Amino acid sequence: MQGRVDWARRFDHMQQHTGQHILSQACWQVLRAETVGFHLGDEASTIDLDVAGLDLGALERAEALANEVVFQDRPVRAAFFSEAEVAALPLRKPPAVRGEVRVVQVEGFDSSACGGTHVRRTGEVGPIAIVRVEHRGQESRVHFLCGHRATRDHRQRIRITSVLMAALTVGLGDLPDAVARLQEDLRAARKEAKDLRERVLDAETEALLAAAPQVGEWKVVRHLLPEGEATTLKWMAQRLTARPGVVALLALGGDRGQLAFACSEDIPLDMAALLREVPRAVGGGGGGGPRLAQGGGFAGARAAEALDLAWERLGQVGSSGNPTRRDG
Template sequence: MTVKLFYKDVYLTSFETTIIKKDYDEFHRPYVLLNETAFYPTGGGQPHDTGEINNINVLDVVEVDGELRHYVDSLPLDENKALCCINWERRFDHMQQHAGQHILSAAFENTYGYKTISFHLGKDVCTIDLGISAINEIELNQIEAECNSIIRGNKPIITKWITEKELSEYTLRKELSVRDHIRLVIIPDFDYNGCGGTHPNSTGEVSSLKIVSWEKHKSHIRIQFVCGNRVLGLLHDKNKVIMELTNKLNAPQERMIEAADRLLENNKELHSKIEELTSQLIQYEAKSLSEKGQLINGVKLISTIYNHRSIKELQNLAREVVAKGNDQIVILISDNHDKLQLVIARSEEVNVNLQLLLNEVLPAINGKGGGKPSFVQGGGEELITSAELLQQIHECYNKQK
């Protein structure tokens, strides 16, 4: 078995060893096995390390059937010697996030009895799911403050291998998933937990912890957080946004919410005014359309083709047109590049089932639609031109009459 150097020295960033096997997996991905390794494999909620073996990129590290496989860009040319280096920035980030998770989960359980039921160490943010259905901001602020107090206290983070018989000497935060090769991660007088991940030697190296957000996830509460260098990255990104908004809103940070509220209110008023003017325009347009049309068997058939009209505008316009007469059918089509949309409406007194009419023409555009006998709408692909579609509607209407 490969000797796991990351358990002996978590700060080891380069090492020399021998290659004991190189092969391809069932997906023809090349991998090597090393006599000993400092590359941490994916497991326990923590992602794998990356780095290089003989200047060849290590893409993934996975334990498969007892083999600790290092997936690489290509197989090393050297059969025996392996010069290895770890991507330390990635490793240390994972150490900070994982230790921060221990601190956060322990704080929730020690203070409120809220148990952590899952953990995910993501590329940008980390999450824990708490086995509760609700939480409030006061609780979160208190927990965040407690976590950062533990971090500033620079308490030691101790890793220890024990036997199952020795378990009774410790009060663990959660039940162990293994009974052999038990590894504890201990923050004295604060947290005792079984864990196979990598962590720094002290809480101070976590640097800081920030709860970013929280939400209801299924029946639990999901907490998003970041630690260490990610907090600085988050602060940098948010400060950049604030500076840009300060210029755009012409307001200092402390008055930004007020400026945004004012902008939203103005936008709401403008939107209302646009809707009012659009409604007036549609009424004028409907009046103009209702004065046109072709009289067929005592029914005025009004039809027109537009470019890039929304289905909502077509619907509103059709309603206005048929409201202006007792003997009208209106057919409105919008040509939207590669899609066609249509609305057909009739006066209540006209005895035509528009659902049947729509169902006859939709196959020509591979379309979908629906409605009621007096008002239908639909859309589909531009397999024929809008003029050809209108012609088909006219022909189907004439057949019904």
């Protein structure tokens, strides 16, 4: 049997692991924050610090200190020490085991009990970059990159910001304000579009109501929208039945059919009972309350058939034992 070390992967892990030792010590010195967790990921690594609500300015100083140690190219040594020798070492945290312990030392900066792989000098770690911070209760999770990972991330950020700067015709320093203005413009445009849609729907519901046939004492609006959203269907049903004496039987076509049945408060019908009958006949389902019920789950091509069934069932309201009638 033969084994082969994947050197690129091994060296990447060595950079991240040694970088974690350096960053953890820097966070202790600058923030008095102890590392209580470490995860070496495939794309990014994290340390969990026992501090809530990190001061980001102080975290930047910790990052700067960590990189200064990298630039100083200090030796990194791993050796085994007896229990008595370990007791005399300035370990960042006490070891979890008794007896002989392997200790990794960054000369003059950090000593930690560790069994992992590490570089020989801090310069081999390469740049250390903090890329994200999460607040997790009483702890903070710091995402970081070292070495080749950090340089790849830097190149990607340069490419992205260059595209954005060119698209918005601004410099790097003006990019946040330009994005904020775009977001504000987008919010305003969405509100304007929403207002316009509502005005169009208002006009459409008024036209539907004006053309609706009178069935006894009720105006019955039966309408099929070839496409759209279920929220639009509900909105139209509620607008139509906000006035007295109106029944709305609305359907939405498209790939998946949708139904919205509604009636005014003064009409003694149970829309949920009606809706339970109709979608079942075309392969769907639904539910709701006496005044408004919605359904779907059937082929949009059968939406017109569903409306015809609802219209037919509504015409039987006066017959005895009709489940669609509410008690008055």
